[in-house]
Amino acid sequence: MPERGEARPRVVVVTGASSGIGRAIALECARLGDTVVLNSRDAAALDLLAGELRAAGGRPVLSAGDVTREEDRRRLVETALADAGGIDVLVNNAGRGYYAPLREVKLAELESLFALNVFAPLRLTQLALPALERSRGVVVMMSSVAGVVSSPKLGAYAASKFALEALAVALRAEVASSGIGVVVVRPGPVETSFRANAVTAEGIQAGVRPAFAPVQSPERIAHLTLEAIARRRPVVETSGFVRLSSFASRVLPPVFRAAVRRMARSSRA
Numbered sequence: 001m002p003e004r005g006e007a008r009p010r011v012v013v014v015t016g017a018s019s020g021i022g023r024a025i026a027l028e029c030a031r032l033g034d035t036v037v038l039n040s041r042d043a044a045a046l047d048l049l050a051g052e053l054r055a056a057g058g059r060p061v062l063s064a065g066d067v068t069r070e071e072d073r074r075r076l077v078e079t080a081l082a083d084a085g086g087i088d089v090l091v092n093n094a095g096r097g098y099y100a101p102l103r104e105v106k107l108a109e110l111e112s113l114f115a116l117n118v119f120a121p122l123r124l125t126q127l128a129l130p131a132l133e134r135s136r137g138v139v140v141m142m143s144s145v146a147g148v149v150s151s152p153k154l155g156a157y158a159a160s161k162f163a164l165e166a167l168a169v170a171l172r173a174e175v176a177s178s179g180i181g182v183v184v185v186r187p188g189p190v191e192t193s194f195r196a197n198a199v200t201a202e203g204i205q206a207g208v209r210p211a212f213a214p215v216q217s218p219e220r221i222a223h224l225t226l227e228a229i230a231r232r233r234p235v236v237e238t239s240g241f242v243r244l245s246s247f248a249s250r251v252l253p254p255v256f257r258a259a260v261r262r263m264a265r266s267s268r269a
Helices: 020-031 043-056 070-084 107-135 155-178 218-231 240-251 253-267
Strands: 011-014 035-038 059-062 089-092 138-142 181-186 235-237
Touching: 011 020, 011 070, 020 035, 020 043, 020 059, 020 218, 035 043, 035 070, 043 059, 059 070, 070 107, 089 107, 107 138, 107 155, 138 155, 138 218, 155 181, 181 218, 218 235, 235 240
Parallel strands: 011 035, 011 089, 035 059, 089 138, 138 181, 181 235
Antiparallel strands: none
């Protein structure tokens, strides 16, 4: 478990905290004694999680709401400031998948995807920046291997994560003089309900992955995320599969393109 270097508990804001990676991050922060501001649309799930955080030694603060809504975003940041006293870490974790061939991508669904995966973390970060400047805190962008590579039927989802990565690169440079860190986390397949909750085109199976891509636990991703926060690492790629995919796309593009073509052929009905 990452060791705490600060003299006081942190205030950590986690979006999408009711399940999966967000839940695991919240629990690990609680074990470190942090105040964790929990956000999700599922208020009942947050109530249950809050009890687990208290038992683990953390102090939960609840702010149920939809981060695609401006009033809910503002309330989340205001709750962190009023009830927790500030913001030391903002974990932009809420997101959704989308599986469809590009010819079948619906623009309304793509707009909804970007509203959650791109616009919400950008706007939350904007709202939290004054508090993060005071604390010299950290912004976490939960990206994906799809933030650096794209593949058949994942083009729309990858586009949203590519956009998030671009925002993180610019933000890191812009806030460096304020002492704010920006951490990008790139998981591969994770054992969560992400695929079950993804938007899919009719007849498309979500979540088909290469056989050599290991499925990691949310707890492993949480541990690596908190370790990266503590060390202020700009990027953490959570597995050898992610590192290999990223390397191949950047350094061996012909090989990567051939692999993607094979994936497209094998995925055809």
